[in-house]
Structure formats: C-alpha cells, structure tokens
Amino acid sequence: MASSTISSVTATMDHSTMTMPMPASTDGSMSFHTSIFDFLFSRVWTPSSRGQYAGTCIFLIVLGVIYRMTYVFKHRTERYLNARARQLARNIATAHFKMDVNAGSFQKSTGEATIEPERPLQFRNVRPWRVSMDIPLSLIQLVLSGVAYLLMLAVMTFNVGYFLSVLGGIFLGELLFGRFTSNIEGD
Template structure:
C-alpha cells in the first residue's frame, strides 16, 4: 500500500530541469576521461589551440612551466641554505671586557705581540654561541619576506600545473610530466638535501 502511494506521489512530481545522463552531449562526458583532442582550452577560453602548431606551442609552454616549478623548488632550497648559513654566522658575538687569549699570553711573555691560532683560526674577540637543540631562526624581513614570496611562487606554479592536468588532455598531462622531468634533471641536485 505504501509503495503505491509513493509511486503515485513520484508520478505527480515535476520533471527535473536538467536532461538525464543519457541525453548529455558526448563532449561533456569526454572531458571527464583522458582524451587526445587538440582543441582543449588552457586556463581560459581565449587560450584554445585551433591548430596542431598552436597545440604544440601550448605543450611546450607546459614543459617550460613544469621545469620552472621544479627550478623554483631548487631555488627555495638554495636560499634556505644561504639563510641558515647567514644565521649561523650571526652566532659569533663579541664578549665585552674579556681579554683575548693572545693578550694574556703576551703579558706573561716578553711583552711581544702574540698571534694565537685557535680552532677557529686567528683568535678574535668573539665567542661562539651554541644551543643544544636546533633553534627556530629569528624572524627577519630580509629572510621571511623572500621566503614567503618563494612559497607563493612555488604554490602558484604548482596550481597552474594542476589545472592543466585537470583538463584530462593526454598531451597536456605528458607535457607537465616532461617539464617536471626536465626541471629535476637540471636542478634536482640542489633540492636533494632539503627533501631529506
């Protein structure tokens, strides 16, 4: 009894406004699977290749974009190492009021100036400040602003590559992979320490 009431209620409902799945065009279905069309837009309708050479140019652009993305990761790794080196060099501080070891030795000897070699080379009026744990580097405009800009660049390039892949165009997909391969081949050795 309940089934009959339900089926009569369903028959009185208005038809859905969108066409059923079987009536959808094959073009809209084709974009949901990998395909080899050379007329797929990239990023906007204005960037739609209309010839094989335009499609090849778009694929070359994606190769370059993939290589730039991988190169920007290498640039970030290089900059991180430079910023860490600069921070570690800042750990040498002048100790006020403490006589240098060379002065103490020269006072004990004939009064001749003495140059004392230590493990850091020629002794200076500095001490190495050390901490037991790896500290978080202090916030600096000269480091953190370029770091943030590099992260935005890496992320933006990555999202552009992702959008190209989401077209499900086989040529675009292979171009992105080829660009990442090329970028890794050229700059991968710079990111090796950063990733481990």
C-alpha cells in the same frame, strides 16, 4: 575514450541563466582524452591547430621546468639565509668575549652578555622570525605555489598531451636542477 565535443549545461540561479560548457563523455564522468582543442587556463587560450597545441605543450614543459627551478631556488636561498643568520649569531656571541692569544682561551670582555633562561613553551631549533629572511622566502613560496596551481589546472583538463607535458617538464627540471638540492656538504 571520451568524446571531445563540448556540450552545454544551463543552470538557473537567482533569476539569471548561466551557461557552462562541459566536456561530453559517453558515461557522464571525466576521463583522459586526446583532443587538441582543449583550452588552457581560459577560453582565449584554445589551440586551433596542431602547431598551436604543440606550442601549448612546450609552454607546459617550460612551466614544469620553472616549477623545479623555483623549488631549487627556494631551497638554496633558505640554506644561504640560514647560514648567514648562523654566522651573524656567532659574530654577536663572540663580540662579548676576547681571546687571550698567549693562554689560548676566551675571557669575558667588559660588555655584559646575558643568557635568557629557556622558556618551556618555545619550539627548539626554530629560528626567530626576521623580515630579511621570511619575506623573501614567502615571496619565493608564493611564486612556487602559483606555478604549481597552474600545472595542476593543466592536468585537470584531463588532456593526455597536457598531462604528459607537465610530467615531462617536471622530469626535465629535476634532471637539470635536482642536483642543486643535494646535501653533499652535510649542511
């Protein structure tokens, strides 16, 4: 088990001295440890008691749940926006045709519907870029990535409590919200 004391490494770069605290290890490599005094994200957030350490672990559990919840929210929003775009495309396509109720068939209306020939370099089954769809999805992905990177930084402290809290939060989030990403309707 690695020692939980902190040593300093001093580096000289361009005539300036910078001191960086490094976790001390008996063999010189990073390893998991159980110290309750590891900072999280900045030196300001350093637990100084078991209660503060427990609060930090609870925060990481909540952050893991938020990560899974955001993932589900992105998935559901994407499904909703794609369904809305398909409905809009159907409405536009049927606006050019009127139904003859007696014959039970469609007839072309006076408006001209044009179909462009398929371009060989285009991807098939790729929806066109739309501000109303792509900006909200990109913003959700921004939040999702930010939370994921914060969770990654917590794990990179090599603190066993932080690591288990992140895993517990992701498990709890999947347990609570995972069923909302299932594909029951065949969509």
